[in-house]
Amino acid sequence: MQPDTSSSTSARWEAPDTGNDLHEMRGPVALPPGFEAFCHALYQSTRLRLEPGHRVELVKNGVIFEQICETIRQATESVHILVFIWRPSEPSDRIVEALCERARAGVACRVIVDPVGSEEVNGEHDFNPRVEKRLREGGVEVHYFRPLSGRWLGRLFGRTHHKLVIVDGKVGFTGGFGIWKSWQGDGQCPEEWRDTNVRVEGPTVREMQLAFARSWQECGGALLPESCFPRIPRGGDAHATFVESAGVSGISDAERMLRMVFAAARERLWISNAYFTPPNAILEQLLEKRKQGVDVRVLAAGPVHDWRIVRASQRATYEKLLEGGIRIWEYQPSMLHSKTVLADDWLSVVGSTNMDALSLHRMREGSLVVADRRLASHLEEAWSQDMTCAEEITLQRRGRTNPWRRFARRVTQLLAADR
Template sequence: MADPLDEVVPQPGAHGWSPEEGRRHEMKGPFHLPKGPDGFSFVLFQSTGVSLQPGHRVDLIENGAVFERMLEDIRKAQQSIHILVYIWRPCDVSDRFVEALRERVSAGVKCRVVVDPVGSEEVRGDKDFDQKVEQRLTECGVEVHYYRPLAGKVLGRLLGRTHQKLVIVDGHIGYTGGFGIWKVWEGDGLEPEQWRDTHIRVEGPSVCQMQLAFSRAWQESGGSLLHPEDLPGPREPGSVRAGFIASAGKLGMTDAERMVRIVIGTARKRLWIANAYFTPPNAIMEQLIHKAHEGVDVRILGPGPVHDVPIIRASQRATYAELLRAGARIWEYQCSMMHAKTLLVDDWLSVVGSTNFDALSLNKLGEGSMVVADEAFAQKLEQGWHRDFEHSREITLATGGTTNPWRRLARRMTQLVGQDR
């Protein structure tokens, strides 16, 4: 019987790729990975230190429904509530979280919040979170810290943010995805001011890894060490295999990029990518093109006319021509800002989290993604894709898939943040 790891080899000469070009990248490619969850788990572990552990229960949650589920869990908390978010701004959703946390503090639950100031206030030049949210939280006993305040710092500090989205209850229930605590994440993603997004609720061993990701951000933000009761032993409420990949920006290849490249390499039949900021680095573009040439069903779903960062949309569109010529298919979501960050591979592997397909997310930001090996979960994610197709426009070379000087310039500019390694 052949060793499955014999398949983990580069493919020199395939579709323009050469050994000389491959040596420029720390993880050479294109490449194939072993079939199935066991082989994938082993490769993921040797690259990121995280393997797929059994014992999970996972729930896919779309759009604003995530808030009601979170608040339901928060109101039942007995020990601790930990929240780490990039965006928290004053709104009705914020008010509901403040009230739920106030009630739990009064019941003796430790409530800790870390907010990134870039997403929440400082770059926008106002103090809405400070004056309208933080003050209310601290007055009722919630401990609040900012992650890497910007005062007096250089550009590297501006880029080195945490983009993670984590809500962890009692060390046993965890949430991640694309959410922020702000009004645009309410609703069903079918109106311009209601963003389309995908999230995951997790119970099981990986919640400990989510808690550790929060703890690292908490310590760096001035918080004290957590107590042993904040890191309880794992429960195993289900049978799903999953792992949480936390990533931090650094010189060299991050765990976020390692995870993305391994997941892409695993695809044999299907590789569907929904991403809010789809402008992948060249090494990942090479992988996607190679997969499409191999006959893998490569599909990209990105934002359409409703986009919060126009230069990213232009950069996204600069990738279309190469991908379409290779055989990939591309859709743009029409109703609102498509903010999800998900991958669907074959019929068993899914990724849901905060990780974008751009150089900033893959090289500079703190990110987190849940990797799930489960056919039932993959089917639910696929169902969401088909609903999104109904509200999306397919792009072809004849209908907007070509590039132009502005798009090429935008792509060069968005790649610059990843060129320090």
């Protein structure tokens, strides 16, 4: 089916006319088709290559805690956790118990928590002191990432949004999960968020370990021993790499990665994202992919949302996207917290990276990029399931922009003002 381009010529977002467009990365990325072309583009953009020999498994919703605890209990060398949200809860109790048991057995257990993400919520006590005390008493070393005391203004947005668990330097978990009650269950009621994660074995676990190590140093931790970076034999069919990104003035590695993945799509580009309010250049690239005949779809968070202004900003993008032929759904039963991309039938992205200015330009993020038809098939199945719980948005049904949405869009884009 040919794309509807009748209204797409006007599908551009307002941006200051600086006269510098010729000198900035704004237009669609031209990329030859195929795996090799994508690998070269990703390497040229992020210095990372898709390496062969990985096993990657999709892990949805509350199952993530079962898998993390099971893997921790098999650890013989080290367990490393770097997480944005960790709050007292039943999932926290399970992970604390597993960590302390391994620490007593002589396994080095190290934890980094972001104090902003793990703050007090709705009157419940935060990570410090309830969880921290139990971990320290159990032999787990704990550090906070960039405490705000006395320096909150310069550090407020420079948080780590990573969700990483690395066991023995050989098995890694990443995705959208936090260690709290919201990630229990199956994403079918308001109290249980819908999220997507991955478990990975293979060479790129070293890159995940490196992301932890760099943050560990910054938090005051000692250098990790060489044994934390074992040589991992290739044992699976998937090609993968872990793309870490940090706040920069300009285009981050997270945005570079997304732009290359979008450019690689020839048949379909399905995006599921909790905070879908990307910069204008990405929105324009999505419209261009639709003009090229690519089936572009967006699954966004719906009525259950933790940030009202972000949802309004998200909805400010709908009108032009819909006019350009892009289809949009909103997830209904609970907060959609996934951060995934599916391109064609072979390329997937799963990680912590939201498509908003905060993730793309201020926070530390990480996403696993995977070339594997099996994982892509499983991600497609997850999409099909989510569609049964989603409402499609049209221009006649909640797709029009209003003054509140335009205002919210401007506010949420301020964090990218130095682009």
